[in-house]
Amino acid sequence: MTITLYTAPTGNGRKPLIFLKLLNIPHNVHMFSWPAGDQLKQEWYLKLNPHAIIPTLVDGDLVLPESNAILSYLADTYDIEGKFSYKKESEPEKYWQSQKWIFYQATQFAGTLFRFNTFIGLKKPEEDDVIWKNILENFEKVYRVVNDHLKDREFFVGDKFTFVDLAFAVGHFRRIECAGKFGYEDWFKDYEEKYPYLIKWYDRVLQVPGFKEGLELK
Amino acid sequence: MTITLYTAPTGNGRKPLIFLKLLNIPHNVHMFSWPAGDQLKQEWYLKLNPHAIIPTLVDGDLVLPESNAILSYLADTYDIEGKFSYKKESEPEKYWQSQKWIFYQATQFAGTLFRFNTFIGLKKPEEDDVIWKNILENFEKVYRVVNDHLKDREFFVGDKFTFVDLAFAVGHFRRIECAGKFGYEDWFKDYEEKYPYLIKWYDRVLQVPGFKEGLELK
Structure with missing residues (x-):
């Protein structure tokens, strides 16, 4: 096939x-x-x-x-051997935690990034715009949740890099890329300071063989 | 437990x-x-x-x-007997189709509904507002995709009502409920005419024993 x-x-x-x-x-x-x-x-x-x-x-x-x-x-x-994932049969709790996070990535992280990218392409944000304030608050909320979760952990679920880390790390990279492309890095300038565990986790993900090179594929 | x-x-x-x-x-x-x-x-x-x-x-x-x-x-x-779902082991294709639709419901349907509900609570839409235009276009897009999919089908996947139908039908009900609550039914007034297969499917879902009563739970 x-x-x-x-x-x-x-x-x-x-x-x-x-x-x-x-x-x-x-x-x-x-x-x-x-x-x-x-x-x-x-x-x-x-x-x-x-x-x-x-x-x-x-x-x-x-x-x-x-x-x-x-x-x-x-x-x-x-991923038969479970190198980057957990099997439902042998580790159901970790399997469902992965499902929880992968849906959360889709709805709250990628959803907020979608609003950011789509709306910024449509209309320049005005000062005190409640819609833009809401989008930035949602970014903060997701980053806070993820940062807190990663405080005592190396990776999202269990003790290894999985496709959940991949999804969030790619999203984080894209968030930085898009903020830069549109000239709104300033909105996120205190993120490194505010979300140190997330930043450390991201550095770990960048060490996973093949991940960093993958980001450059075009 | x-x-x-x-x-x-x-x-x-x-x-x-x-x-x-x-x-x-x-x-x-x-x-x-x-x-x-x-x-x-x-x-x-x-x-x-x-x-x-x-x-x-x-x-x-x-x-x-x-x-x-x-x-x-x-x-x-x-759902051991697969009354409302397909088992990966016995019907992998239908299982993954269900997964595809359940993610689509989360990202495109519920995502658009989230923007509608959140933003309408923040700011009254102005005429010719590009952001509102985009939200309504996204609703149309999802409804068109779903309507076309249901043209020759009784339910989303295979020949029975599953949790995928449940998710979309609850979302459709909520969309109607929220448009009414905020006084924007007008925006959707031609949906019955434009999306007849979706409307017929929704009527079928309402016949599923327990579904309609479930919508009323508070």
């Missing part, structure tokens, strides 16, 4: 791309340039992903959009 | 509440009033859910926030 990943160099787009590399799974990559514009609205792609977003994984007959569903699928199907 | 669900009468809050009833699982409910205000910021609740959101399921030693992670967990653990 052939695996093909349709993706782009964004936060969600990089997650499965890096995981395929770390798992050493043979695959093809169809890389869209970004911003994708109308590329994702081509009829052949809409058949795979009717919402016209990236990424989409095709593995034989299975067509799977949603980056965090793809990470779960790859872990479950190809 | 005792199961306790900490929840509130919202879209995400109702999902696990209804599923526990449908699965006929003995459980306790801790129902917060809504809007919850500072109730969720009490120290004892923050230990269960540091982001201060509902719902959270506690099942013995397992503490599980994130409504769609909870649905997956309940299906996997307590």
Whole structure:
């Protein structure tokens, strides 16, 4: 069977791309340039992903959009030895903790980043804008939760780097990248000081062989 | 073991509440009033859910926030016969399709509903507001994807009602409820006409024994 990943160099787009590399799974990559514009609205792609977003994984007959569903699928199907994941059969508690965090990454972290990226492209934030205040408060909330969680831990779940760390670390990298691209680094200038455990964890993730190189894939 | 669900009468809050009833699982409910205000910021609740959101399921030693992670967990653990779900072991393709849709519900459907509810509470939409235009376009996009998907199908995955249908139907109900509450039904007035397959599917879901009554739980 052939695996093909349709993706782009964004936060969600990089997650499965890096995981395929770390798992050493043979695959093809169809890389869209970004911003994708109308590329994702081509009829052949809409058949795979009717919402016209990236990424989409095709593995034989299975067509799977949603980056965090793809990470779960790859872990479950190809990480047989549990190098980067926990097996439900042998470690159910750690398996469900991973599921909790991967949904949290999708809803609260990636959701806030989506609002930041989308709205900043639409309208320059005005001073005292309540909507922008809310977006920044949500970033703080997620970073605080993650920072507190990582206070006494090396990684999100158990004692090893898993696809949950991968998802959050890619999101954090993308947050920095986008703030820079749009010229709003100032909004996050005290994050290193406020969230030291998260910063230390991120440094650990950057040491995972293949992760840092994965961020550069285009 | 005792199961306790900490929840509130919202879209995400109702999902696990209804599923526990449908699965006929003995459980306790801790129902917060809504809007919850500072109730969720009490120290004892923050230990269960540091982001201060509902719902959270506690099942013995397992503490599980994130409504769609909870649905997956309940299906996997307590729906042994697969009445409302597919088993990975026997029907992997349908299992992963369910995972795809449950993540899509969390990110695109519930994410858009979150923006609608949060922002409308913060600031009255102005005419030609690009941010509101974007939110409404995202609703249209999700409704179109779902409507097209349900054109030739009775339910989201396979031929039976599953927790995926539950999640989307509760979200649809909540969307109607919130539009009404804030006085913006007009924005959605042509949805019945534009998304007829979704409306028919929703009528089917309302026939599932216990579902409609579940929506009324408070």
